[in-house]
Amino acid sequence: MRDCADSLKRVSLELGGKSPNIVFADAIDLDAAVSFAARGFCSNQGQICWAGSRLFVEKAVHTSFVAKLVDRIDTDWKIGDPMESSTTLGPLISGSHRERVEGFIEEGKKGGAEIVLGGARPDRRGYFVQPTVFDNANNNMRIAREEIFGPVVAVIPFESFDELVDQANDSCYGLAAGIWTANISKAHSLARVLRAGSIWINTYGPQGATLPFGGMKQSGLGRELGQEVLQLYTETKSVLVNLA
Numbered sequence: 001m002r003d004c005a006d007s008l009k010r011v012s013l014e015l016g017g018k019s020p021n022i023v024f025a026d027a028i029d030l031d032a033a034v035s036f037a038a039r040g041f042c043s044n045q046g047q048i049c050w051a052g053s054r055l056f057v058e059k060a061v062h063t064s065f066v067a068k069l070v071d072r073i074d075t076d077w078k079i080g081d082p083m084e085s086s087t088t089l090g091p092l093i094s095g096s097h098r099e100r101v102e103g104f105i106e107e108g109k110k111g112g113a114e115i116v117l118g119g120a121r122p123d124r125r126g127y128f129v130q131p132t133v134f135d136n137a138n139n140n141m142r143i144a145r146e147e148i149f150g151p152v153v154a155v156i157p158f159e160s161f162d163e164l165v166d167q168a169n170d171s172c173y174g175l176a177a178g179i180w181t182a183n184i185s186k187a188h189s190l191a192r193v194l195r196a197g198s199i200w201i202n203t204y205g206p207q208g209a210t211l212p213f214g215g216m217k218q219s220g221l222g223r224e225l226g227q228e229v230l231q232l233y234t235e236t237k238s239v240l241v242n243l244a
Helices: 005-009 030-046 060-077 095-111 162-169 184-193 226-235
Strands: 018-023 054-060 114-117 134-136 152-158 176-180 199-203
Touching: 018 162, 030 054, 030 060, 030 152, 030 176, 054 060, 054 162, 060 114, 060 152, 060 176, 095 114, 095 152, 095 176, 152 162, 152 184, 162 184, 184 199
Parallel strands: 018 054, 018 176, 054 152, 134 152, 176 199
Antiparallel strands: 114 134
16 A cells, blocks of 8 residues: 555545455445445545545446436535425535635546546535546545545446446545455455455445444554444553562
């Protein structure tokens, strides 16, 4: 894994993620994978630490998957007033954060990724950013390496299993990952080698109070929830006695 020093010069130390959401051609339900892929970077306007903002799609289904993803976002993710029941995509947290997200979008354009959806500021009051899909990105681009924390996804085609593993793990972060395949043996083989604290197979994002949640690498130390969280509330006392 490459040195993360350049990234840390531009942003403060973050305990977030740049989670790979991986879609194989043999996914049980590609429509479900599309739906969760959209949810993975659009929920809460992408302001989620475990957002699936690196979307790896096997080349055999890449073109059709991206087309379905664009259609799904157009249908399901509507920008609007968060107080309205029909709204599914609200504003970002602040004007300065919107400028930061827009900076990443401009960086993606300059880097050679292709915008197939969004990429602009909606003509309405508020700190809104259109949900943005970059296609044919690569893992060396800044949009694939740094946490954007906005509704922006980088779609990265892949061909081989080994190529995928190398790219998915080539990140400063290690919070979460998603795997979509009908081959459960392949899913578990991949889950064993992915450096991520939470891995979802044929779903993306569910949590439970009994399951520990936390990351690897720059995504932090320790775990929330589950039995492991008890260590955070435990004070261990050491008593040493010299009996000589």
